[in-house]
Amino acid sequence: MQKEVDLVIIGGGQSALACGYFLRRSELDYLIVDDQVDCGGSWPQTWESLTLFSPSKFSSLPGFMMPVSARAYPSRDEAIAYLCEYEKRYDFPIKRKVCVTKVELQDGVFHIHTADGEQLKAKAVISATGTWQKPFIPEVPGRESFQGIQIHSVEYKNAEIFEEKKVLIVGEGNTGAQLLAEVSKVAQTVWSTHKQPEFLSDDVDGRVLFDLATAKYEAEKQGKSFDASQYHLGNIVMTPAVQEARKRNVFKSQGRISAIEDNAVVWENREREEIDGIIWCTGFGFATDHLSGLVSTDSKGRVSTENTRCKEVPGLWLVGYGGWTGFASATLIGVGRTARQTVKEVVEYIKELKLL
Numbered sequence: 050m051q052k053e054v055d056l057v058i059i060g061g062g063q064s065a066l067a068c069g070y071f072l073r074r075s076e077l078d079y080l081i082v083d084d085q086v087d088c089g090g091s092w093p094q095t096w097e098s099l100t101l102f103s104p105s106k107f108s109s110l111p112g113f114m115m116p117v118s119a120r121a122y123p124s125r126d127e128a129i130a131y132l133c134e135y136e137k138r139y140d141f142p143i144k145r146k147v148c149v150t151k152v153e154l155q156d157g158v159f160h161i162h163t164a165d166g167e168q169l170k171a172k173a174v175i176s177a178t179g180t181w182q183k184p185f186i187p188e189v190p191g192r193e194s195f196q197g198i199q200i201h202s203v204e205y206k207n208a209e210i211f212e213e214k215k216v217l218i219v220g221e222g223n224t225g226a227q228l229l230a231e232v233s234k235v236a237q238t239v240w241s242t243h244k245q246p247e248f249l250s251d252d253v254d255g256r257v258l259f260d261l262a263t264a265k266y267e268a269e270k271q272g273k274s275f276d277a278s279q280y281h282l283g284n285i286v287m288t289p290a291v292q293e294a295r296k297r298n299v300f301k302s303q304g305r306i307s308a309i310e311d312n313a314v315v316w317e318n319r320e321r322e323e324i325d326g327i328i329w330c331t332g333f334g335f336a337t338d339h340l341s342g343l344v345s346t347d348s349k350g351r352v353s354t355e356n357t358r359c360k361e362v363p364g365l366w367l368v369g370y371g372g373w374t375g376f377a378s379a380t381l382i383g384v385g386r387t388a389r390q391t392v393k394e395v396v397e398y399i400k401e402l403k404l405l
Contacts, residue, residue, distance in 0.1 A: 053170035054078045055399050057161055059149050059339065060177035062090020063110060063132060063381055064369025067388035068175055069141040070111050075396045080169070082147040082161070088133035091181035092125060096205045098231055099125040102223070102286045103382070110135055111385035122288060128381075149339045152176075154362060157402075172402055173364045173395050176340060179379070180333035180370065183350060187331055191309040198326035202228060203333075211236045211326050217314055220330030221246040221302065226285045228328055230294030239322065241314070242302040247284045251292060335370050357391045364398060366391050 056072075058065045061083025072079055087093065100122040101108045105115040108123060115123060115131045123131075136143065148164040152174060161169040184201040186192070192199075198210060202224050214236050218229045221242035232238055285291065294300065308315040313323045335350035344352050344361045352359055352367055357374050359365040367374050368391050369384050377383025 053158065053172070054080050055171065056080075056173045056175065056395060057082060057159070057169055057171040058175045058177055059152075059161070060090075060179060060369075061085060061088070061136075061143055061145065062092075062177065062179055062369070064177035064179065064378070064384050064388065065090075065175070066132065066135055066139075066141065067110050067384045068177065068368060068392055070139060070385075071389050071392035073139060075392065077396060077399060079142065080171075081141055081143040082149060082163075082169070083143060083145050084148040086146060088136050089129040090132060091179060092129045092132065094181060094203070095125055096202070096228070096231075097125065097207050098290070099227070100288060100290075101128060101381075102288065108381045110381055111388070113138055115381075151341075152339055152343050152365075154343060154364075157364075159364065172399055173366070175366045175368055175391065175395065176337065177368045178336040178339070180335055182336040183334035183338075184329075185332050185334050185349070186329045189306060189309055191315075194311055195309050195327065196311045197324060200326075200328055202328060202330045205328060208232045208235045214325035215239070215323065216326040216328065217241060217306075217324045218328050218330060219306070220332070221285075222330060222332070223285055225330035226291050226294075226300065227288065228330055229299060230290045232328070233294060233297065233299040236326075238299060239314075239324065240300065240302045241304065241306050243305055246300065246302055248291075248295075248300075249284045249286055251287045253286070337367070337370075340365075357387055358394060366395060 055077040056079035058068055058079065058081045061081055065081050069081060102122060104121065105118050105123050109115045113135055118127055149161055150164050151162040153160045159171045159174045161171065181203060184203040186201055205228060208231050211232050212235045216232055216236045216238050218225055218232065218238055219241045221244060226246070229238055229240055303316060305317045306314050307317050313321050315321050337346055337350040337352060340346065340352065344359060346352055351373060353361060354367055354374055357366045357368050359367060368387055369378050371379045375387030378387045
């Protein structure tokens with residue numbers, strides 16, 4: 050771990066693998082370091098019944114198609130198997146169980162510090178740590194005093210611990226809808242959302258949304274107008290599980306909560322309702338703590354970038370964190386575009402350094 054390489058990629062999930070694919074065509078000496086025990090990125094940590102929103106052929110990284118699933122949408126386990134096979138197929142240089150704690154820049158060289166005290170040096174860094182390690186829960190008065198089960202969706206595996214309980218699901222996005230659909234089979238559920246949830250048509254999935262968003266993206270690049278009002282990218286995708294729950298009439302939002310008590314929730318209309326558990330499906334920040342001290346970040350960990358290139362520190366790129374690091378960059382199908390451009394920029398940057 051002491052030698053200096055051209056490039057270190059921090060994170061071993063789909064974004065890092067997409068970058069690795071394009072790095073194969075370069076002559077850079079690079080290393081991917083991942084804090085996980087095994088392959089698959091954050092997917093092994095997700096809930097057991099999770100499925101993708103698109104068919105296999107529209108859920109693939111560059112160069113290698115995801116195998117066709119027996120289902121309409123691939124399962125979590127199929128996604129994990131695909132990522133592991135992708136990694137094996139291209140034999141990326143990955144070192145695991147390496148937790149990066151801090152990145153410093155000294156005399157033009159990045160020093161990557163790890164939890165076990167080792168250090169790696171590099172001319173350039175790609176941060177690809179995603180969002181999963183930074184769950185976000187809003188500050189609701191009384192939340193810390195709640196006596197029941199309280200978890201973020203990042204901790205949810207299945208509905209077993211909620212059987213025969215009364216459970217509050219918070220969040221109007223796809224995660225909230227999917228967990229509500231599952232938990233409502235074994236528990237009494239109530240749903241809290243900031244706004245009235247909106248559901249897409251049954252025939253609209255992630256592939257359609259990606260195509261629509263791509264058309265909008267291309268139109269805006271050319272200065273043309275584009276009307277995408279019939280679809281909102283934040284609307285809930287009608288997966289088979291969500292369609293089944295709709296038949297049971299479970300998707301009834303009771304609006305916002307204003308406070309939480311020891312064993313109850315207080316709604317905005319001041320009505321009080323006793324509950325046994327809460328699942329926060331309220332999204333994530335960005336896992337960029339390892340960059341604190343090197344760059345400025347906002348309250349959610351966002352770094353100022355031009356596409357994926359960090360504006361503040363030359364030689365640093367961030368890939369796969371969402372729209373601010375490139376269009377659809379947090380998706381399997383979308384990250385390839387930003388990974389290709391990032392690797393191109395990194396190769397040019399290292400080439401210039403070596404000419405100095």
